Amino acid sequence: HLSKLSCPLAAYERRFPTCHLIPMFVDSEVLEETESEDGSIHQVQRRCKLDVDAPRLLKRIAGVDYVYFSQENTLNKRERTLHIESHNETFSNRVIIHELCSYSAHPENDDWTCFEQSASLDIKSFFGFESTVEKMAMKQYASSIKKGKEIIEFYLNQLEEEGISHVPRWTPSLDAPFSSSSSVTTKPVCATPTLLQLELPVTPLDADYIKRYLGDLTPLQESCLIRLRQWLQESHKGKIPKDEHILRFLRARDFNMEKAREILCQSLTWRKQHQVDYLLETWTSPQVLNDYYTGGWHHHDKEGRPLYILRLGQMDTKGLVRALGEESLLRHVLSINEEGLRRCEENTKVFGRPISCWTCLVDLEGLNMRHLWRPGVKALLRIIEVVEANYPETLGRLLILRAPRVFPVLWTLVSPFIDENTRKKFLIYAGNDYQGPGGLLDYIDKEVIPDFLGGECMVIPEGGLVPKSLYRTAEELENEDISLWTETIYQSASVFKGAPHEVVIEIIDASSVITWDFDVCKGDVVFHLYHSKRAPQTPRKDPLVGQHSSITTPGGNNVQLIDKSWTLGLDYSMVESPLTCKEGESVQGSHVTRWPGFYILQWKFHTMPGSASTNLPRVDDVLASLQVSSHKCKVMYYTEVIGSEDFRLRFLPSTLSFQCAPVLLSLTNPSSTSFCLFL
Structure with missing residues (x-):
């Protein structure tokens, strides 16, 4: 809040054309200036010249000494608002900087001024110095926020020394025509003007109500809550969420009202x-969740927050996804959040x-590679996405206990989908060190600690x-429009007597890992993994099949890659x-590659002789075999290649480290050493 509205606006104008308090602000020139007929709206477009505090080497590479910005100011005297929109002209094809500032009257005391500021930075490319430019821009912007307040206060004091402590409000002349912002501006400065509309009646919040139900709020935060609630009342016909709920979304966006x-x-x-x-009244958990879901509400922590306990390491995530599908698990998690x-x-009410x-x-405890089953992780990511979007600022603290070696792999997969403010609330412990100082007893009373801890x-x-x-079968899940099996995760294939199904993977890095996950939906199969230095030939066109020698049937595809002239042990090896x-x-497995080249995953009919893999039948023989339905198997599979760095991350026995931007976490001897991670 800054004194009275008219004074800060007058103080702001004194920053131009130069400002000695901002050394980097070299000069500015007015490109265009307009005013509405009644004088209520004044627009100024300036071009500002800045001497950016950048390394000399970077300036030489960029070929510039100064940076130019375009700034558009819109002063609406009738509504008593000033909007300032700025963007860079220099390097606009490489870096996009966009800033919005607004001055407006406080909704409860119109002699006070509210100031809001936001900015975005998008670096597309900058001669290989993207990281350096980003750090410089963030550093300078952070310092300019504090400097901006000091400058306004400086010019306010200057006005006061000159005897100017009040600037009369603008009033329209009797003979001037009424004018609105739309009559002079070619583009809206504020995307949601109704949020800043201050002429509507505002119901102030009682101080006791704030303290009792909302917690400590600054005057500006209180103002944002009042204005957003009023906007909802004006624009949403029906049920308006409670103040506590509105406040969560404001906090999640640092009280940026537009966001x-x-x-x-x-x-x-x-x-x-x-x-x-109505979810709590209408949702009934399936029996399989009641029997095998290892989570539930349990008393509260030392601060009075409800406590939810989840034994993720003991949960059969794959079994739950296969038995319920993604949609049922999502609804169950939503019911937990509603509860x-x-x-x-x-x-x-209880704690006052x-x-x-x-x-x-x-x-x-118990978390292993089985929990990293790809469809299960995919379902988890979708759940995180939905919860983050609709239940912001509901997690006060997350205590992760007995984190095993495989945990960093899971964290690497899910952390990019978790909001930064949420990650700051994570405390992670390995081994049994959660029992010591700074551990579980600091947050939960001893009387309510569960038996397994x-x-x-x-x-x-x-x-x-x-x-x-x-x-449940893939067909059942598909019928419920669940995309676990129908998108790109799993593929279906048919295996015939005399016609195996094969998938080729090219490996460049010899220390990579090939992983597979497949279900045998029908019949019995034998799974092989071969290596060849030669690339298998792509399926050739054959008029007997139609286009290619890979056979497509209603039950799935059949692709044969190993040429019938190849000899096992000579052209390829097992x-x-x-x-x-x-x-x-259901089979999961992995193979650490020792050589580069081509690896072939093969599913073969069980009753075929082992030597048959070296003499694959011709296409017409395969077509004949299709007539015998008992000679057909069906598999549903997914394969993935893990790079060498990720492989070392997952399987390094003694020292485990992983990079999760922007924090590097390392753990030595994870079975005995604890760590807390504050992100």
Whole structure:
């Protein structure tokens, strides 16, 4: 807040054409100046010259000594607002800098001024110095925010010394025609003018109500809450969310009203579309969740926040996804979040202070590569995306306990999808060091620590493996429009007697890892992995099949790559022992490559003789075999290649490190050393 509105506007104009308080601000010139007929709107477009504090080498490479910015100021005397929009002209094809500033009257005291500022930086390319330029820009912008306030205060004091403590408000002359902003501006300066509309009546918040239900708010934060709530009342017909809910979205966007309004409106539409407000009354968890989902609400932490405990390491994530599908798991997680909101309201009443978020404790003992099953990770990422968009600022603290060696791999996959403000609330412990100073007892009372962490409360079941008899087929999941099996994750293939299905993977880095995950949907197959220095020939066109020798049937594809003239042990070699897989089995495996070249994954009919792989039948023989339905198998598979760096990350036995921008986390002897990670 800055004194009175008219004074800061007058002080702002004194920054031009130069400002000795900003050494980098060399000069400015007015390119265009317009004023509405009634004098209520004054627009000025300037070109500003800046001497950027950059290394001499960078200036030489860029070939410039000064940087030019375009600035457009719009002063609306009728609505008592000043909007300033700036963007760079220099290097605009390489770097895009966009800044918005606004001065407006406070909704409760129109003698006060509200100032809001935001900026975006997008570096496309900058001669290989992208990281350096980004750091410089962020550093200079951070310092300019503080400097901007000092400059306004300097010119305010200057006005006061000159005896100017009040500038009369603008009033229209009787003979001047009425003019609005649309009559003089060619583009809107503010994308959502209704958010800054100050002529509507505003209901102030009672101080006791704020303290009791919302917590400490600065006057500006309170103003943002009032204005956003009023905008919702004007624009949304129907149920308006509670102040606590609106406040979460404001906090999630650092009280940037335009951004908070956007994500809040999207969330309200989403809740209405999916009837989320009625989820707790309408959703009934399937029995398989009740039996095998290892999570639940349990008392509260020392700050009164509801406590949710999840034994992720003991959960059969693959079994749950295969038995329920992605959609049911998502609805279950949404019901957990809705229950969390309800518990926060209850705890607010019980403890007599605002409780707006909850604490989550995640036990990772038992986490292994099985939990990194690709469709399961994909389902997790979708859940994170939905929760982040619709339940911001509901997680107060996340305690991750007994993190195993494989945890950094999972973190690398999911952390880019987690909001930065949320990551700051993560505390991660390895081994059993959560029991020491700075551990679990600092956040949770001893009386409510669960038994599997050394406490006395028996709260969360161990889960166990979901029986495969509860698994649903790919067709059933497809019918429910769940994309786990229908997008690019899994492919279906048919295996015929005399016609195996083969997939080729080219390896450049000899220390890579080939991983596979397949289900035998019908029949019995034998799985092989071969290596060849020669590239297999692509399926050739054959008139008997139509186009290519890869056969397409309603049950899937059949592709043969190993040429019938190749000899095992000469043209190609076996690098994994044959694996016989029965109908209904789900198989995951990996192979560390020792040589570059071409690796061929092969699924072959079980009853075929082992030597048949060296003498593949002709296409007409394969077509004849299709007539015998009992000689057909079906597999659903997914393959992935892990690079050498990722392989060392996942399997290095003694020292484990991983890069998760912008923080580097390293852990030595993870079974005995604890660490806390504050992101």
